[in-house]
Amino acid sequence: MKTLQARGISVRFRDQQVLDTVSVELESGSTSMLVGPNGAGKSTLLKVLLGLVRPDSGFLEVDGERTSINNDWKQRIGYLPEAVAFSENLTGQQVMRFFARARGVRKQRVDTVLERVGLTAASRRTVRGYSRGMRQRLGLGISILSKPDLLILDEPTAGLDQEGLGVLWSIIEEWQASGRMTFASTHDLVLMERHVNTICVLREGRVLAQGSAEDLRNEAALPHRIWLSTHPQAGPKVDLLCNAMRKWGRGRIEAMEGRVLAEVPSDAILEIVDIQGGFPGVVSGIRVEEPTLDRVYDRLLGAD
Amino acid sequence: MGRVGRALIWHEFVERTRDRWVLVVSMLFALLALGVGLYGSGAETDAARLTGPSLVTLASMLVPLVALVLSHDAIVGERERNTLGLLLSLPVGRHEVVFAKFIGRSLALTLAIGLGLGTAIAVSESGSSRALIALVGPTLLLGLAFLSIGLLISTCTRQRSTATSAVVVVWFLLVFFYDLGILGLLIATDGGLSQSLVGGLVVANPAGLYRVQMMEAFAGPDFLEEMGIRAGLPGGGAVAFLWGAWLILPATLSGLLLRYRKIA
Numbered sequence: 001m002k003t004l005q006a007r008g009i010s011v012r013f014r015d016q017q018v019l020d021t022v023s024v025e026l027e028s029g030s031t032s033m034l035v036g037p038n039g040a041g042k043s044t045l046l047k048v049l050l051g052l053v054r055p056d057s058g059f060l061e062v063d064g065e066r067t068s069i070n071n072d073w074k075q076r077i078g079y080l081p082e083a084v085a086f087s088e089n090l091t092g093q094q095v096m097r098f099f100a101r102a103r104g105v106r107k108q109r110v111d112t113v114l115e116r117v118g119l120t121a122a123s124r125r126t127v128r129g130y131s132r133g134m135r136q137r138l139g140l141g142i143s144i145l146s147k148p149d150l151l152i153l154d155e156p157t158a159g160l161d162q163e164g165l166g167v168l169w170s171i172i173e174e175w176q177a178s179g180r181m182t183f184a185s186t187h188d189l190v191l192m193e194r195h196v197n198t199i200c201v202l203r204e205g206r207v208l209a210q211g212s213a214e215d216l217r218n219e220a221a222l223p224h225r226i227w228l229s230t231h232p233q234a235g236p237k238v239d240l241l242c243n244a245m246r247k248w249g250r251g252r253i254e255a256m257e258g259r260v261l262a263e264v265p266s267d268a269i270l271e272i273v274d275i276q277g278g279f280p281g282v283v284s285g286i287r288v289e290e291p292t293l294d295r296v297y298d299r300l301l302g303a304d
Numbered sequence: 305m306g307r308v309g310r311a312l313i314w315h316e317f318v319e320r321t322r323d324r325w326v327l328v329v330s331m332l333f334a335l336l337a338l339g340v341g342l343y344g345s346g347a348e349t350d351a352a353r354l355t356g357p358s359l360v361t362l363a364s365m366l367v368p369l370v371a372l373v374l375s376h377d378a379i380v381g382e383r384e385r386n387t388l389g390l391l392l393s394l395p396v397g398r399h400e401v402v403f404a405k406f407i408g409r410s411l412a413l414t415l416a417i418g419l420g421l422g423t424a425i426a427v428s429e430s431g432s433s434r435a436l437i438a439l440v441g442p443t444l445l446l447g448l449a450f451l452s453i454g455l456l457i458s459t460c461t462r463q464r465s466t467a468t469s470a471v472v473v474v475w476f477l478l479v480f481f482y483d484l485g486i487l488g489l490l491i492a493t494d495g496g497l498s499q500s501l502v503g504g505l506v507v508a509n510p511a512g513l514y515r516v517q518m519m520e521a522f523a524g525p526d527f528l529e530e531m532g533i534r535a536g537l538p539g540g541g542a543v544a545f546l547w548g549a550w551l552i553l554p555a556t557l558s559g560l561l562l563r564y565r566k567i568a
Binding site: 011013047050051052053054071072074075077079081082083084085086087089090094098099101102103104139142 | 307308310311323386397
């Protein structure tokens with residue numbers, strides 16, 4: 001599978017339009033992130049891909065050809081539901097063996113996956129004794145049992161500790177490296193950012209923005225923060241530098257103890273560097289902070 | 305039944321046996337059967353004539369409750385654990401999921417009733433044993449019918465607590481109040497209902513069908529004649545049809561409901 005496109009997906013639950021002509025595209029070797037406030041339609045869109053919700057209109061295309069969601073399609077998908085909780089009376093191994101049998105996966109693969117998600121030692125304990133993170137790791141393991149072409153993860157970071165997050169990142173990287181696809185819905189934008197290629201922002205069932213993190217930053221047009229550390233001996237020269245930057249007029253300048261903050265558009269970063277160059281001996285270091293995805297997201301949603 | 309269905313049947317069966325449910329129900333049945341058997345053997349009359357009807361009365365109340373409790377969370381439980389979507393994302397039809405759950409839990413119920421009554425049969429004296437053996441088949445059918453009803457309730461409800469309340473209401477309605485309702489109808493119409501209608505109404509309820517079938521087995525057709533419902537009762541073929549309908553219809557309806565439901 002090289003590309004997967006969902007085109008014009010609309011879903012209505014009674015009086016509520018949950019998804020309104022949503023189109024997304026996934027490519028092999030890519031990880032896409034679906035973000036949006038509660039009720040934006042993230043989980044519903046994932047469920048459309050899984051065949052759990054039949055859209056009122058719209059369709060899926062695989063490699064440019066229209067496809068129906070049947071058992072062959074389901075065989076190619078792995079799924080981690082949000083806040084999954086398994087039968088408490090069964091052991092982790094029993095739960096995973098059931099899904100392995102159901103997907104026609106060999107027993108040996110169960111042991112491999114249990115080790116991969118760090119549950120080998122706990123595999124013979126009942127799920128009742130599992131922490132939330134362990135249950136999430138069990139769910140993650142189940143989702144990759146059959147090495148699916150498309151991995152659908154609903155809030156995959158929820159409840160995971162550092163070790164669990166490490167497991168998640170390694171799985172995402174493996175899926176990227178092997179040319180498979182991952183589609184994840186999340187609220188942890190900052191945590192996920194380094195591991196995704198494209199981001200789709202949903203609001204009230206519509207796509208608000210779509211593209212790489214860089215595309216979204218450009219669209220949000222938020223200023224970059226430039227931190228200029230100043231020499232202790234610089235004294236009044238710092239004020240002169242600040243005045244020069246204010247006079248330049250392309251950003252907000254704020255002097256603090258031992259440093260100066262300049263908030264400027266991304267295309268003006270070099271100009272700040274040029275201006276400080278005119279005041280030798282004042283600045284000892286420069287650190288550029290691009291806007292966090294949280295801020296970008298808030299700006300796109302109009303919540304900042 | 306495909307690969308997923310077969311795996312699910314085994315999974316359901318194992319899950320029920322893991323929570324000691326089968327063991328508890330088996331012991332309950334064995335104790336009740338033994339208790340009634342001892343009571344029957346202590347009497348001077350034919351043990352089977354006492355043991356059988358007493359067990360029928362107990363089983364007609366207990367078995368439906370056990371079956372409803374066993375099946376009430378089959379679907380709604382998965383929904384609450386957020387595993388229904390995971391289950392339905394497997395390459396399997398929704399109706400197959402329902403039937404696999406029905407079969408898996410039926411096996412657990414059969415094992416529980418079989419173990420309980422089997423133990424009682426093994427240790428009872430011959431008079432009581434005969435009564436117990438006659439009870440096995442219809443008791444299983446009664447259990448499976450209510451299991452199917454419980455599955456339907458589980459599919460219709462969105463919360464486990466609602467399903468629990470619903471099965472208790474259904475149990476009271478079908479096991480206790482149904483016969484009272486027919487009685488009330490007879491009084492209200494001043495006995496104006498025909499025997500065939502009354503008989504038909506009695507056997508339209510699986511608990512009533514079980515009681516009548518067992519009464520006929522233990523007390524003979526004359527007893528039903530005396531009660532005035534013999535004429536309205538269906539023959540052997542119709543009884544088999546009614547059992548089949550109670551087993552299949554609720555589970556089928558459950559499958560259809562799940563098929564057209566959006567898993568929100």
